Amino acid sequence: LPMPRRVAAAAGGARVQLTRTVAPGRYSIPARHPGASPRAPTDGEEAIYHQYRAAFASARRTIYLESQHPGERRLLELLDAALARGVSVTLLVPGEPLGAIRRARATAERYWREPAAERPPRPPRYAETFARLDALAQHPRFTLAALAVNDGAGGYREVYVHAKLCLIDDAWGTIGSANLVDISLLADHTELNLSFWHGASAARLLRALVAEHAGLDPATLGAWSDREVVEKFQETARANARRRSAGAPLRGHCYALEPTRYGA
Template sequence: MHEDDGLLAIADDHGPYPVRDGNRVVPWIDGLPFFERLAAAVAAARTRLWVIVSFIQPDFRLPDGLAWWDLLDRCHARGLDVRVLFWRNPRFSSTRHVFLGGPAERQLLAARRAGWAARWDSSAEPAHCHHQKAFLVDAGQPDALAFVGGMILSDSTLARPGHHHGLHKHDAFLELQGPVVADAEHNFVQRWNLARQDPDAPPWPDDLRAGPLAYPGRLPPACGDVRVQLARTLAPDGYRGPTPIVGAPDFASDAGEATILAHYLAAIAAARRTIYIENQHPGQHAVLLALDAALRRGVRVVMVVPGEPMAAIGRAAAEVAALARDGRTHEHRYGPTFAQLNALAQRPGFTLAALARSDADGHREIYTHAKLCIVDGAWATLGSANLVDLSLDRDHTELNAAWWGRAHCLPLLLQLVAEHTDLAATDDLEALGRFAAHARASRDSLARGGPILAGCYALDPATYGLGPPLTAGA
């Protein structure tokens, strides 16, 4: 059997986008190299710059100091068709980094005499987030590029690989070129044309300039040898009616989509050797059940999460722990999730870990914001989707890209493990074995009051989110 044969069946036929052959794929790890690459691609653009924005720091600047708004203005002044699709939800839990399109934002655009086009895709529910992040350069051209991932437009993202000093957010993005770019263009056009418009945030500068777009009518030519499939999460009734897909049947998204979840479950079920995950969340229940089944088959699993998780995870963990004292874990929405995470700790092949560094400034936690998974070193997914029900179960709007082939996935795994452990490996089993051993040794060092060993340490799944992680000197 070919080394990748067991993973070829992961391709999902429940979403709109087929598997596309003949692509070029470049993963970008951490924000500084990614935004330097994006700036170079935009500087070389000839026709179009289309962007999907979820969260944005209002004064965000690229690594060379150029303000985000100046970048858009300069591209428009060069004659590019510049369009930005923003998320709008004034009722979200925090809108500090949401460009809502209301009076204050429109005043900013008017003061700049912004000539580029914008639409706001509004959320119907208070908790809903249009969470996709994507950039399209020269859409519709043979050499068009698509960038898909999880990084937000924030200074905190501009970290260097390894996180030896400076900023401490770990993240990832994926560069795509070839036939699959037509599907990234379709996703943009569908959301742009069918965006749920709020009367308080009409299109900018007007309906004509921000008018509808034509769907892609042809595939870019092959330019590589990578097989890629885009996958999404969409809530039901968000984008109604059939839309044309190049080389595939028309697709209606009325029922919503959960193709990212389908990819995860199929990939984990197909795993024979290793599963490596980096995510901001410690797992969605169905995914954790699938991981448990894989561990029972002898698959080694490493999951990298923030040592100090976001506040919502901490609150949920505390609530579940309080209910557990009375045997009422099942009453909480995330009770089964935390119970299953705890159960994975009983599997010797499972390692839950966080990233951190010990240096002249002391102990520094590194916040894992990446959303990626690599199975057997031969299949990978990367995008905007967190491992939580909101991102995977037809709720938030998400976009991931999956790709196949040991020649294209294993180097990313080895790169990540080397960044986090300072150890080299030659295959996926060796890489995860060394990661697990190193993370446990680093945890033991911390428990003795010593430093982090390289860039990671093991966590206890049973207490995840219930308090601060181990720190040097504790």
């Protein structure tokens, strides 16, 4: 598509921003945005990552996330800080993670099992990521969850989570292609997210997702606060984890995972 020559007229009442990840040197043609100075993308861009950092640091009540990956270490650190100040945090991931995630967890655990004096001077790339994820398990307001459906034969079929979205405080949201992993945010990939500051849209999307995943009535959730909605999701996910352990049918689709065993 040709680059727009002018800024389009305003439409609607939501503030919307496009953010990107672009690796340095990926493109050589300067980007010419209407109403702005030309910017050479050869410098790279990490706007999605920095927006996530600002959003997590600003959260007051709730953070709801869906991601194919379980997190980037510094973002997990910010989630830990949010939980410490009373924010309820839900992270929805695939119940059966990518092979690369399993291999990274195995590498990290081999490193941790070695006596400290015998460990390599530099830890494996994702060792701190898993350490940060494991630390979130100590917070009662944190839930790592996945999705599955009853298979009709007394078992379960996993629903692979490939979404990349975040909703905070019924005020802000972002949806796009960037996972919560360094290669999507800092290093290798080219990604694009759309963020919006619009309370009604954020609230409507949160309740639609929780209603679908937890098997709840959207009309009932409409009268609840964002904290009540997120904590009902967490309650349902934990109850479903117990049902899975007993071989009982799930109510809805979400079930809680043990963060310290994710990818093991």
